[in-house]
Amino acid sequence: MADQEPRSRPGGRSARVRRAVLEASAKTIRDHGFEAFAIKDVAAEAGVHETSIYRRWGTREALILDALLDDSAQNVPIPDTGSLRGDLTTLANGLADFLDTPHGRALSLALMTGTGRSVDGIRDYLGRRLSIAGEVVHRAVRRGEVSPTTDPIVVIEALIGPLHFRAFMFHQKPDEAFVDRLVDLIITGTR
């Protein structure tokens, strides 16, 4: 079956189906939140059969997790500039831009207002995402830029927490000057 082609084949039907389903999933989360997320709506939006989705992702929860991770990777990629300052600055400005879009704002609000069983899924996603972003700190440790005792998760949350705070509490995009001062504080803090 076409759905079982190797995922690595670029532009194949399998890759196209995967992309359509992930984008339809992210849209469904943004538009309706987690509680109302249903595979049948995603299937309709993506123009594929429900059974194709179940066969590939198995559960609703696995699809949500994959869709969120894919959406983050597309919209706020993890940089590798060669320095911790460069990586944190690029990551922060990318996130500030994303939180300033209707898509980024809606997705973050869905994460914040999730309840019940969706909360475990949100935690899984954020845990994975922070761990992926934490790679910029691991690389800085390997380059000898920062103390080996540095906690990557604390560094990443110290960066992205204030950006969410500015975006959602101040209703304001954090400007580059703010990002630079925040990165300065964190870089000094990791020495």
Added chain:
Amino acid sequence: MADQEPRSRPGGRSARVRRAVLEASAKTIRDHGFEAFAIKDVAAEAGVHETSIYRRWGTREALILDALLDDSAQNVPIPDTGSLRGDLTTLANGLADFLDTPHGRALSLALMTGTGRSVDGIRDYLGRRLSIAGEVVHRAVRRGEVSPTTDPIVVIEALIGPLHFRAFMFHQKPDEAFVDRLVDLIITGTR
């Protein structure tokens, strides 16, 4: 008139009216958000005349600002422990506790989901509140604990941003170990 007694007279009718109105205002914001906030509802909740509220606060916006600042001061007071580490740790744990209450959660959600004309009021409030909290950094500068070029607002946002992120994105109260690691990073960052 009773309402015009000096505010400094503790336990006087004026002080009691002020307290009742501020508490009714905070409750109204939590329950209904900013857009629906109306002085007539506050008056009914507090059991005072609308005219008493207008006479004292002048406008709806001035009342909202006063109520938010009063509520913060009551629930998350700004500490003065004698060291920046002590102040930031106390402030962070107090905020983490508050965000873990239905009251704190509802108030923060109201701030985040505010729209239109209420956004200016929310910014005024947060600007004032951050500036009040920034006093812990000014005191540390005067004690020679931190560099005089330290930006108090960045320090305070680096502290409270991640706490909001944990509370609202992770749906989890930040534990004391996380607070300690975050405070460590910030303290080192200000040297």
